[in-house]
Amino acid sequence: MPAPCTKPLRIAEVAAAAGCSVRTPEIVFRQFRGTTPLAALHMLRPEQARAALKRGAAGASTGIVTARYGFTNPSRFSAAFRRRFGETPSETARSAARS
Secondary structure (H helix, E strand, O other): OOOOOOOOOOHHHHHHHHOOOOHHHHHHHHHHHOOOHHHHHHHHHHHHHHHHHHOOHHHOOHHHHHHHOOOOOHHHHHHHHHHHHOOOHHHHHHHHHHO
């Protein structure tokens, strides 16, 4: 399971831990993943939010899950979620509740 995307991750912190410049992790990430760290995070956060909604996330509302995964605008998140997964976060949560 991927690491949770609920906490901010700063490239400067990664670079400091690795003992390299800030650009090095970005260059290496792009070389091995074909994308930037930020773009990868933007792909992971909705997936993890969806997984949390599908498992019921301890009864958390869609608003709580939205905020937990770093989305500040619930309406934008809902629209992006629907474009990506074909259903709204609320529909995902309702489906999980029925299971």
